Amino acid sequence: MRLTKRKSAPARMAVTDVFRGYDRGEKIPAGAWYDEENMTADRYPVLSTRRPRRTVRALNAPAGMLAKDALAVVEGENVVYNGHTVELGLSTAAADCPKQLISMGAYLLIWPDKKYLNTQDLSDRGSMEHTVTVTGAVSAALCHEDGSPYTGCSASAAAPESPAGGEPWLDLTDPAAPVLKEWSADSGMWIVIPTTYVKLSAPNIGQGFSLYDGVTVSGLTGTLESLNGAHALYAVGDDYIVIPGVLPTVTATANGGATVRRAVPDMDYVTECGNRIWGCKYGLVDGKPVNEIYASSLGDFKNWNRFMGLSTDSYAASRGSDGVFTGAVTHLGHPLFFKENGIEKVYPSDSGAHRIVTVEGRGVQRGCWRSLAIVGETLYYVSRSGVCAYTGALPVCVSEALGNEVWEDARAGAAGDVYWLSLRRADGSWHLFTYDAGRGIWHRQDSTKAMAFAAVDGSLCWIDEDTNALICADGDREEPFTWSVTSGVMGYDLAENEYVSRFVIRCDTLGTVRLAVRYDEGGAWVDKGSYTGHGLGSALLPVPPRRCDHLRIRLSGDAACRIYSIARYVERGSDVFRNSSEI
Secondary structure: OOOOOOOOOOOEEEEEOOOOEEOOOOOOOOOEEEEEEOEEOOOOOOEEEOOOOEEEEEOOOEEEEEEOOOEEEEEOOEEEEOOEEEEOOOOOOHHHOOOEEEEEOOEEEEEOOOEEEEOOOOOOEEEOOEEEEEOOOEEEEEEOOOOOEOOOOEEEOOOOOOOOOOOEEEEOOOOOOOEEEEEEOOOOEEEEOOOOEEEEEOOOOOOOOOOOOEEEEEOOOHHHHHHOEEEEOOEEEOOEEEEEOOOOOOEEEEOOOEEEEEOOOOOOEEEEEOOEEEEEEEEEEOOEEEEEEEEOEOOEOOOOOOOOOOOOOOEEEEOOOOOOOOEEEEEOOEEEEEEOOEEEEEEOOOOOOOEEEEEEOOOOOOOOOEOOEEEOOEEEEEEOOEEEEEOOOOOEEOOHHHOOOOEEEEEEEEEOOEEEEEEEEOOOOEEEEEEEOOOOEEEEEEOOOEEEEEEEOOEEEEEEOOOOEEEEOOOOOOOOOOEEEEEOOEOOOOOOOEEEEEEEEEEEEOOEEEEEEEEOOOOOOEEEEEEEOOEEEEEEEEOOOOOEOOEEEEEEEOOOEEEEEEEEEEEEOOOOOOOOOOO
């Protein structure tokens, strides 16, 4: 009997020449990788290793960083700006670190310390808040706005007889509500002076304050007790201040001293927009619940309590949305204050009639305020459901490729079109990812734990929290590092069992590229050979036949490498095979 000779199935070649980066999805497309180490999308569609890095210098107790005309780094109690160490007496307590650094014009502002530094004049530095306490006698007198006294002013329940034009009179008809008036010769009537001022005098009482500072006066007793409270300073000198108010007498004196304080509210997060500093606070302040958004006076980060009825005044507004604030940033001209389930969007007004709108949506995850970074015109941040992109309407998740992992404590930076993200997985491991916003591609670099990022002249720098070193992403020389890429499961597309007979990898490297294969899930990685390159070339790596249901491959190396294509030759087998006996 003659049997028909069956032809074997031809080998199938699968070529991958477009590489998409990191992807933890259930079914990974060709060119994507389930795991990576030290890869980048800089040369897309080529698969390539990241650029070499450079260690700029070691840092002493770093706690924050910001790029202005030069790099500013908080180190311990001081700020190092452009290589100059400036003593600011910053807190090093764990609860006060890391710092929030905000740029406003030439000034560098530091929270929660409420300190400032003029980066153009390093001698101009200090605290935004200021307090003066005087002891002994404090004298008070009714005066004009500029502090000059009223000449010939009398105080009585009955009006003076035969007054001269412009003569002042303190009307005490109702002693509980004295009224300052002025005689008008033209109308023959006493005219009420709508705004009255009091000059408080004591040694050094006005030292350190400026014109129109918003201050709180306290500690006055007796006749002057009614002057305690919030005021704007309409005139100031070392030994006096002028505030709005009225007295039951033309002059008065109180013993026991007084305290004058220019205060900055405690705030959770701050940002700069429109030449103002904006901030938010949720929690208890002096035993009272607070859920508010604040703004400093226009152009004056020291004044948060100046309310003079002007468009340049300070601003404060209570909010009705629930939950703690989780971050703040300025995006497209709007201060944004995040909660986990929403965004408080501020619409600043030139007239001072600012408006705040609550947008329901995915906000910043608690503890991830440092993940806020702007790439181009798009704001990126880490929410409870993943990394979100916000363009001004509603946030959109862009991190499907990162899988369903739970991430925490994210920190981010931006350089060019790339969003850099360092964050912690629920298992405690740290990961540094890059997201190419233009191509929508993620890549994993390594286990860097970055405290803060800053872009200087287009180059991204970060503080490595494990080594306390300042690192630059663009090194000027090669550094030794290893790399690897691990594929997703291969073999979902065939019903029959199959085996890979060989790989052909076209790459450009001066190092060694190694290939390992894992057959079916749960097995060990099997070394399948290596290739040492001398530049651009092709590596043929034969694989001894072994049938399997599916497999993964891993490429790794010890030097910079570019992979242009990966071809694998696959042969089909029968529906049944004995995995344990085949090698």
